[in-house]
Amino acid sequence: MINEKLPKIWYGGDYNPEQWEADVWDEDIRIFKLAGIDVATLNVFSWAMIQPDEETYDFSFLDETIDRLYKNGIYTCLATATGAHPAWMAKRYPDVTRVDYEGRKRKFGGRHNSCPSSPTYRLYSERMADKLGERYKDHPGVLIWHISNEYGGYCYCDNCAAGFRNWLQDRYGDLDKLNKAWNTRFWGHTFYDWDEIVPPNALSEEWNGNRTNFQGISLDYRRFQSWSLLECYKLEYNAVKKHTPDLPVTTNLMGTYPELDYFEWAKHMDVVSWDNYPSLDTPYSYTAMVHDLMRGLKSGQPFMLMEQTPSQQNWQAYNSLKRPGVMRLWSYQAVARGADTVLFFQLRRSIGACEKYHGAVIEHVGHENTRVFRECAELGQELGKLSDQILDARVDAKVAIVFDWENRWAVELSSGPSVALKYVDEVHKYYDALFQQNIQVDMVGVEEELSGYDIVIAPVLYMIKPGYAQKLETFVKGGGTFLTTFFSGIVNESDLVTTGGYPGELRSLLGIWAEEIDALFPGHTNQIVMEQPWGALKDSYSCSILCDLIHAEGAEVLARYGEDFYKGMPVATVNRFGEGKAYYIASSPDAAFLQGLLANLCEEKGIRPLLPRSEGIEVTARTKDGRELLFVLNHQAEAGVVEAGETSYIDLLTDRTLSGAIEVPAKGVLILAQA
Numbered sequence: 102m103i104n105e106k107l108p109k110i111w112y113g114g115d116y117n118p119e120q121w122e123a124d125v126w127d128e129d130i131r132i133f134k135l136a137g138i139d140v141a142t143l144n145v146f147s148w149a150m151i152q153p154d155e156e157t158y159d160f161s162f163l164d165e166t167i168d169r170l171y172k173n174g175i176y177t178c179l180a181t182a183t184g185a186h187p188a189w190m191a192k193r194y195p196d197v198t199r200v201d202y203e204g205r206k207r208k209f210g211g212r213h214n215s216c217p218s219s220p221t222y223r224l225y226s227e228r229m230a231d232k233l234g235e236r237y238k239d240h241p242g243v244l245i246w247h248i249s250n251e252y253g254g255y256c257y258c259d260n261c262a263a264g265f266r267n268w269l270q271d272r273y274g275d276l277d278k279l280n281k282a283w284n285t286r287f288w289g290h291t292f293y294d295w296d297e298i299v300p301p302n303a304l305s306e307e308w309n310g311n312r313t314n315f316q317g318i319s320l321d322y323r324r325f326q327s328w329s330l331l332e333c334y335k336l337e338y339n340a341v342k343k344h345t346p347d348l349p350v351t352t353n354l355m356g357t358y359p360e361l362d363y364f365e366w367a368k369h370m371d372v373v374s375w376d377n378y379p380s381l382d383t384p385y386s387y388t389a390m391v392h393d394l395m396r397g398l399k400s401g402q403p404f405m406l407m408e409q410t411p412s413q414q415n416w417q418a419y420n421s422l423k424r425p426g427v428m429r430l431w432s433y434q435a436v437a438r439g440a441d442t443v444l445f446f447q448l449r450r451s452i453g454a455c456e457k458y459h460g461a462v463i464e465h466v467g468h469e470n471t472r473v474f475r476e477c478a479e480l481g482q483e484l485g486k487l488s489d490q491i492l493d494a495r496v497d498a499k500v501a502i503v504f505d506w507e508n509r510w511a512v513e514l515s516s517g518p519s520v521a522l523k524y525v526d527e528v529h530k531y532y533d534a535l536f537q538q539n540i541q542v543d544m545v546g547v548e549e550e551l552s553g554y555d556i557v558i559a560p561v562l563y564m565i566k567p568g569y570a571q572k573l574e575t576f577v578k579g580g581g582t583f584l585t586t587f588f589s590g591i592v593n594e595s596d597l598v599t600t601g602g603y604p605g606e607l608r609s610l611l612g613i614w615a616e617e618i619d620a621l622f623p624g625h626t627n628q629i630v631m632e633q634p635w636g637a638l639k640d641s642y643s644c645s646i647l648c649d650l651i652h653a654e655g656a657e658v659l660a661r662y663g664e665d666f667y668k669g670m671p672v673a674t675v676n677r678f679g680e681g682k683a684y685y686i687a688s689s690p691d692a693a694f695l696q697g698l699l700a701n702l703c704e705e706k707g708i709r710p711l712l713p714r715s716e717g718i719e720v721t722a723r724t725k726d727g728r729e730l731l732f733v734l735n736h737q738a739e740a741g742v743v744e745a746g747e748t749s750y751i752d753l754l755t756d757r758t759l760s761g762a763i764e765v766p767a768k769g770v771l772i773l774a775q776a
């Protein structure tokens with residue numbers, strides 16, 4: 102449990118009373134109670150208020166707010182306020198502001214704006230966390246620490262340049278190794294002194310954010326910046342832990358956010374939390390995948406939904422309202438996939454600056470007679486009724502999909518073969534094929550133990566880290582099914598190509614050689630023609646983006662290309678290896694092929710769908726103390742039906758007993774436990 106003081110799904114969100122006068126504070130509390138809100142996240146952006154100058158700290162407002170909430174049965178998720186530095190700090194200590202990608206020194210403004218290498222930022226952010234820890238260590242109202250806010254963005258200042266050189270010295274020891282790792286004889290880039298190395302941005306090696314002349318330095322700079330921000334987080338983590346060793350600590354992540362290696366970050370978090378802001382057109386299987394990824398960061402441990410909007414965002418191009426029922430549906434989607442909290446940004450809508458049109462539980466009208474509030478209050482009542490039944494429940498998946506940030510950086514920094522190749526999209530294609538069949542998936546990092554899985558899928562495993570090929574071989578030898586795709590096994594950790602034929606270190610496991618890689622223009626496709634019907638796969642399918650031209654070297658050919666000069670060459674293969682099998686899919690297939698393929702693999706392994714597929718209805722499960730809870734989520738605007746068979750279930754939300762063909766209302770949710 103995240104904190105035993107509140108043994109239910111936490112409900113509430115970001116609360117900014119400092120933006121208001123005292124006359125609304127009691128009214129806030131009255132309305133929160135009507136909604137069943139029991140957690141408020143405080144102090145996220147209050148650094149300038151609690152430290153008005155270098156010497157003065159004033160916690161009186163925070164004291165009063167935490168007390169007032171607590172007296173009214175509302176706990177605090179206490180942020181450390183360091184997500185935006187005060188104006189006085191930027192004026193007095195310019196090292197605190199960043200230098201941007203174009204090389205411009207920033208002035209005061211915005212947020213998430215501090216240089217991670219700034220001695221000033223590090224000193225004062227750590228000190229702030231220390232003071233907060235000291236002050237609130239015994240307050241019964243504080244449930245959890247929320248360090249800073251949505252860490253992100255890179256800096257290219259001189260302090261970061263110096264920090265980068267130190268980091269490189271630790272990583273490589275001597276310049277010879279670095280020169281080799283970055284292949285600096287290319288374009289005569291050999292470094293003879295550490296001082297010659299400058300951060301890769303638009304002033305040096307990069308352009309457009311992720312185009313680079315040298316993948317090696319660009320990759321290392323991402324590692325370094327992710328590490329530097331993590332160092333800042335750890336300073337604060339340790340500062341609060343010193344005072345409150347038993348209070349959990351988190352920081353809110355952003356799903357598939359590209360800039361930080363969240364698997365590394367999660368090692369230093371007691372509980373993962375994240376902010377979920379899908380748009381109207383985000384596929385719901387994509388949101389599901391991101392929840393699964395956030396759960397995977399700590400090997401399946403439940404996570405926190407730290408923020409979502411009750412109704413709309415302000416920062417998208419078109420900020421459509423969540424349709425009636427959708428806020429509830431998406432809240433349960435998070436819970437279904439491992440969230441033990443449902444928290445909003447924000448509780449009361451602000452009146453000025455750029456978030457005044459962002460949805461909130463209390464809207465500008467200021468009272469509770471709104472559609473949005475009614476929906477929030479109904480959900481609050483339901484979460485109260487669910488009590489602790491779902492808390493700590495685990496997801497039991499036999500299929501793992503590998504996700505790796507460093508691999509993603511390398512794929513997306515790559516110059517060629519195609520700008521159309523997007524790592525996250527390729528991962529999502531495989532995820533979606535399983536999702537559509539109600540098969541549970543764990544999203545795992547490369548350090549995860551694989552032996553508990555029957556099937557491991559690693560789309561576009563371009564970078565092979567030391568030992569990973571052996572780990573996969575052990576998994577397959579022992580009977581596991583492994584699947585990987587085109588553009589895999591190509592480079593090592595430094596983005597240096599493994600010579601001797603693609604897919605490099607995976608070659609013997611897969612029993613193939615990829616001789617060439619063809620990039621297809623937008624709208625162009627090739628065909629996947631089955632050698633013979635295989636389970637759910639018959640005839641032919643289409644594929645796009647990249648086509649590896651492969652030779653089977655021991656692998657059995659399942660399908661061949663149907664067009665172009667490589668017509669007849671293998672496009673899908675399987676290699677028997679030890680007790681298991683290793684599949685290679687040499688191009689990016691259409692959804693029909695992937696669904697058939699994954700259905701076949703699951704069939705071979707005896708992995709059954711939780712319930713038979715019903716169009717537009719998501720089914721997933723969490724298990725607690727041997728009791729499986731099936732979440733049935735209807736994403737359609739009309740009612741649907743799931744076939745539950747003979748088993749009789751109780752719906753935890755309505756207490757109805759259900760079996761057979763169960764109707765699920767439009768945008769409706771069922772949580773089914775066996776009766």
Ligand code: GLA
Binds near residue numbers: 251376446459
């Ligand atoms: C992020 C931030 C919040 C707020 C919301 C708005 O998630 O953490 O402070 O800006 O976005 O959607």
Ligand code: ZN
Binds near residue numbers: 199217259261
């Ligand atoms: Zn910097």
